[in-house]
Structure formats: C-alpha cells, structure tokens
C-alpha cells in the first residue's frame with residue numbers, strides 16, 4: 520500500500536453495502552461517510568484501503584490525529600505488547616503513564632518546562648476544553664469567556680458554546696452563558712472580504728476597547744480561548760502581532776489565556792506546539808489529536824503550576840488512563856526525534872505551499888492558500904464571480920476521492936480544501952496527491968464545471 524489504486528466506481532459494491540447498513544443502523548448525525556462514501560478496511564502510513572480493495576492517499580488522516588500515519592509499525596509493536604499487560608489505569612500512576620508524561624513534558628520549550636502540570640482528561644479533545652474552562656473559572660471567580668469568530672472547540676455543551684459555527688449550535692438550547700465572540704486577527708488577506716464584509720478590523724484593538732469600556736456589556740471575564748490556526752474554521756493562521764497583543768491584554772486584565780492546541784499540537788504546525796512560534800506562554804493549553812501518534816484517544820490539559828490548585832476529583836472521567844495510547848504516544852515522540860519529523864513538516868509544507876501556489880496561478884478555482892506546517896488549506900472559488908464556492912469545493916472533493924485522494928473541506932460553508940497529511944508524509948506521496956488535485960481541476964475545466972453549476 521504505497522500508491523493509489525482505484526479499481527471500482529466509488530463507492531464500490533462492498534462499501535456501498537456497508538454504507539447502506541450504516542445508514543439504517545447508526546445515528547443520522549454520521550458525517551464523514553456522507554461526503555467520503557467509502558468503508559475503510561485498513562490503513563498503513565499515508566494510505567488507506569477500502570472494502571473493495573481500492574487504495575487512497577489519506578490527507579484527512581483521522582481528522583489530523585495520525586501524525587505518523589496509520590498503524591506505524593513501531594507504535595503498533597508497543598500497543599500490542601502493552602495490550603497483554605494493562606489497558607486501563609484510571610488515574611493511577613503506571614510505568615506506561617510515567618513514560619508518556621515524561622515524554623510529553625519533555626517536549627515543552629526548555630525555558631518553561633518546569634512551570635506546568637499535566638492533567639489527564641477524558642478521551643476526547645472537547646473534554647480538555649471543558650476542563651480548561653472549568654479551571655479558569657475556578658481560579659478567577661469570574662465566569663465569562665472570550666472566544667473568536669471561526670473558532671472550533673468541540674461538540675460538548677461548553678465547547679460548542681465557545682464555537683463559532685452557528686449551524687451546529689442553532690438547535691441546542693441552554694448553551695453555556697457568558698461567551699462573547701470577537702473577530703479573529705488572521706494573516707489572511709481574504710478574511711476581510713470573505714468573512715468580514717470588507718471591513719478591515721484591528722481585532723486586538725476591538726477586544727482591548729471592550730475590556731476597557733465600562734459600557735461594553737462584558738461581565739467578569741475568566742478566560743480568553745484561542746486557536747493559533749483555526750482548523751475547522753477554514754485554516755486561518757493567527758497574526759503574530761494579534762496574538763501577542765491578546766497575550767498582553769490577558770496579563771493586564773488578569774484573564775487566563777487558554778490556547779487550544781488540540782489540532783495544532785504535537786508537531787502539526789512545524790513546532791511541537793504552535794504557541795512556540797508566537798512568543799507567548801499560555802496559562803493553560805490543551806492538546807489531544809496527535810498525542811498518541813496512532814489515533815488512540817488521549818486528551819491533555821497543561822496548566823501553570825501557579826494557577827489555583829484543584830481539589831481532588833475536580834475533573835474526572837473513566838477513560839483518562841488509556842495505557843495503549845500512553846505507550847504509543849511515548850514511542851511516537853521517540854520516532855519524532857529519530858526520524859526528524861518536525862523537519863519533514865517544514866520541508867513538506869514548503870513543497871505543498873509552492874505547488875498549490877503554482878496551481879493557484881493556473882486555475883482560477885483556487886483562491887488563497889493558507890496554513891502553517893502541515894495544516895494547510897486552499898480556498899475554492901467560483902472562477903466567474905471570484906467568490907468562495909461550496910458547490911465547486913464539493914465537486915473537487917468528490918472527484919479527488921474517485922481518483923484516489925481523500926481530503927476534507929472546512930471553513931464557512933465548507934469552501935476550503937484542507938490538506939492535513941500525516942507529518943511523516945514523503946515527498947513522493949505529496950507529489951502523487953497534488954497530481955490528483957491538478958488532474959481534478961483540469962477535468963473540471965474540460966467539463967466546464969468549474970463555476971459550480
């Protein structure tokens with residue numbers, strides 16, 4: 520499994536059967552297979568095979584949770600050995616947990632390494648967000664939270680309340696109160712036209728004025744929660760000046776700064792944590808997707824030792840002690856060092872950015888190329904109007920799948936084609952994947968379908 524091989528229409532007959540059964544049995548909220556109609560049989564590295572034997576490049580990679588690709592053999596060996604020893608450890612100390620904790624704390628920037636505690640959260644990223652918000656409130660006695668437009672923090676009640684996507688929230692009464700949304704200060708030149716109706720805003724200044732204005736409507740603000748690259752929101756990269764000013768504002772007003780590194784963490788942006796590139800030291804940061812390296816669930820909150828100390832049992836959950844995730848995650852960090860994976864992130868990021876830039880010049884369907892490290896995306900446009908176009912984006916995703924490339928869409932109305940490969944992806948696989956994209960764009964032009972009709 521090291522090259523694309525699609526032999527059937529998509530979905531193939533066996534996938535079709537599995538999808539139909541899923542449709543009948545599972546919740547109507549199933550999401551990925553609605554857009555990517557395949558049934559997965561196995562995965563290895565950057566490639567997956569469906570039930571019909573078709574092989575695809577997987578640039579969705581478990582929604583960014585497979586930094587070393589599917590079933591990395593070194594990690595699998597650890598998991599198999601650990602499975603026969605101990606699988607679940609609640610929050611007891613175990614050798615696997617100690618190894619994992621040492622490895623993860625060891626990845627913090629040296630200057631701040633001793634300053635943080637690690638809190639093991641329930642299995643999913645949203646749980647770490649919930650924990651962070653609770654801790655920030657407990658520490659301050661304040662209860663309001665500042666979040667940013669376009670932000671995504673998960674689907675549990677609190678995390679969803681902090682999320683920008685209005686469609687996801689509209690049928691959920693009783694959300695967490697006291698959340699205020701401010702514009703996100705992004706490096707994007709198209710954000711103003713595609714999101715802010717042409718307004719050029721100084722996002723940090725807006726927040727500063729609201730914090731200073733006695734008539735701004737804000738109550739007691741406990742925390743600011745911020746992604747440094749908005750992934751689900753459309754791959755908007757935070758502007759460094761914006762982030763540093765937000766950081767200073769939180770210092771000035773005594774507000775806890777929570778950085779959500781659930782997607783950006785564990786090497787995705789080219790440094791272990793994205794905040795390392797912004798010259799800030801968050802009070803709390805959370806990470807999850809990449810922590811085990813192999814897609815086994817684990818979710819972590821790091822917080823400054825100087826923050827309030829939580830009484831025992833303040834934030835618990837049964838599945839905080841996944842020993843399989845721990846041994847895989849500790850091994851993953853060894854592999855990161857051994858194989859210079861962060862360097863590969865930078866090299867492949869340059870390769871993809873350069874090629875997407877060339878394609879953008881050749882195809883009017885491609886708009887702004889954005890991202891950091893291997894968290895990249897390209898806006899899909901209607902070439903006639905020059906505006907972002909959901910229908911064209913969907914066609915590109917569908918056709919790419921049929922030619923053997925799995926990609927996800929994100930951003931407002933799903934108009935950003937996301938490039939989210941495993942972090943150890945090879946130059947050759949990147950070339951193969953972008954070859955598919957070029958082929959799809961050419962097909963759409965030839966079929967006169969680029970304008971999204």
Ligand SMILES: Cc1ncc(COP(=O)(O)O)c(C=O)c1O
Nearest residue numbers: 643644645671672673779781782
């Ligand atoms: C930035 C960010 N925060 C939180 C979450 C929620 O994580 P989970 O889906 O594991 O609950 C996600 C998931 O995509 C995310 O990207």
